[in-house]
Amino acid sequence: MKAFSLGLTALILMVSLGLMSYTLDGASKEAILKTVVMQDSVLRHVVLFKFKDGTSGEKLAEIEKAFTALPTKIPQIQGYEWGLNNSPEGLEKGFTHCFFLTFKSEADRAIYLPHPDHRAFGALLKPHLEDVLVVDYWTH
Secondary structure, eight states: OHHHHHHHHHHHHHHHHHHTTTTSOHHHHHHHHHHHHHHHOOEEEEEEEEEOTTOOHHHHHHHHHHHHHHHHHOTTOOEEEEEEOOOTTSOOTTOOEEEEEEESOHHHHHHHTTOHHHHHHHHHHGGGEEEEEEEEEEOO
């Protein structure tokens, strides 16, 4: 219901902007539309892990469990999911694990990054990590 009402609000605003085009210049319309898009947008934090050869299955399970526990410890994490690569394209470059976190704002992400529980997870992970790739983006 919330998504419907936000979408309806955006639609009404866009129609209103079109009908009131004589009162707003292009820059004002763009600023208002950007605000509407940002209200519906979320900040995604995508983390890919490549583990060192010889990392045991037990250690991988411990790391997966520790990352999965972070949303219960850090309330700024609004959404969380993870999975193992299964792409048939062969372009993964050794990255096996993908973790996908959602934040409402950059301020929430700024709380998450230095959070003691996130740092503790990093300490558990680091000895077993060959490489990491992180991409953050605002949804459109």
